[in-house]
Amino acid sequence: MNTQTNVLPDPPLESQVRAPALIPAAQHAYWALRREFWESRSIYLAPLAVAALFLVGFLVSLIHLPHVMRALSALDPGKQRDTIIEPYDMAASLLMGTFILVALFYSIETLQRERRDRSILFWKSLPVSDSTTVLAKASIPFVVLPLLSCAIAFVTEFIMLLLSSAVLAGSGLPVRTYWEQVSLFQGSLLLLYHVITVHVLWSAPVYGWLLLVSAWARRAAFLWAVLPPLAICALEKLLFNTAHFGAFLGHFFMGGTEGLYAPGTFPMDPATHLTPGRFLATLGLWMGLAVTGAFLALAVRLRRCRGPA
């Protein structure tokens, strides 16, 4: 610029002695995460709502509990147990399903939304790096939602147990036999193990892919995420009349369980024999995690380049 004449020869002192203002990385991460909870309240509202609805339904069903318990005493213990823990398994499955749905929708939405509403220009005007933002967002499906869902499942089941006990005690039935069948802590730990291994570690590439598409797509992120894999499946079927790609993809949703439990034991059964060692030794798991890492790194790069949609 042509303004040399107007400028003081020495830069103002103040600009040279500005203290190096620093904010620890952990604080940046904390606020990046806080932002996600403000912006996507479904992260905690959805599982809470599902738990509350389920509890209402359970409360209504308690009317029959004394009758059921009397009828059960005639049956063999195995059958007894299955009937008693059925609603507990249902609560756990419902909350797990909620976690998966919320995680899928959150992942496909989150990085696109800030570009669509142009707020990315506000976020980028602050000294928060793209990697902090993307990692905070990734931690929602990978850490926050699974832990939160398991915690809510635990509290829900605990409330169910208390309500049932109150009803049983009220009708003069022994509470102890009921408590003996419901292994709350063991069941919750099993749920946590199942969620972390199958739905977080093994499914990680799914969420990584969704986050990547969300960072890339200008619009219709959902279609971009779903159509290409579908197209490959259709093409494979047409050309070779095989379904390997579909089976390969299905693996990320439902597969990987063979390494988790000893053969023949049911995943949610407290008698399940866990084999985390075998699970961690699966090559597919580590390949999936490596791919997830690559997806996230790409998402960080994309967030850096992409302006508002």
Next chain:
Amino acid sequence: MACIEARGLRKAYGTTMALDGVDLRVEEGRILGLIGPNGAGKTTALNAILGLTPYQGELRVLGRDPWSERERLMRDVSFIADVAVLPRWIRVSQALDYVSGVHPRFDRAKAEGFLEKTSIRRESKVRELSKGMVTQLHLALVMAIDARLLVLDEPTLGLDILFRKQFYDSLLNDYYDSNRTIVVATHQVDEIEHVLTDLIFIDRGRIVFNRSMEEVESRYLEVLVHPEKLAAARALKPIHERQGFGRSILLYEAADRQQMAALGEVHTPSISDLFVAVMGNQTGHTPGVTR
């Protein structure tokens, strides 16, 4: 140290050159107006300065490379890129919490002070605020950041004239000092005229005019020519001629003020008249200009 220094700055979108070799030096403490027609490359230039877009060529902002050091740079630079970029779901209190959480140079008390003067309530969400209030909120956040460079891209677009005036008044009175640099890109040229220290016109990715306001005032003058002296006035090679008040108004560069006073009424041209003159010559609308 210059606040912004660019040499041969280029940026292409496909075959369109959004920036076509921009050389620029903005010293600390200036208030620069970046003026240009739509698609001239203003926003691209600002985005490059803010580290929002990659570019070719050399660019230093406060001695840093904005593309590779955006995060670090944003401790000393703040910007309002366009109106209405505050997320619509955020509450005023949350916005204050967040910025004070992540920005080392944010003075929350100062921001609260600015908000006191408005009717913005802490618990309101941005979507519940009027357009003017959203701008006030954004300005309150930005002015409470002790930044060395503030970049504004059409900061008052769509606001009524009262808000626009208030906006620049608070910017000058409550924010600006000689250690800060402000760069404003806008279409509403005449409103920022009294605010600026420097002026740049940009057209098709190139800087076509770059002067301080002192230079503008001393170098350019406009003459409301007496009809009988029109031929004489035209002979003195005005850079632009237009009609107004039933008279011809001729704009001169580097002309002698005494000599001009004999031809008619002399005054300093407004930025918009100067802009029209310079741009007219650029795009080849003036007869005699060959391209």
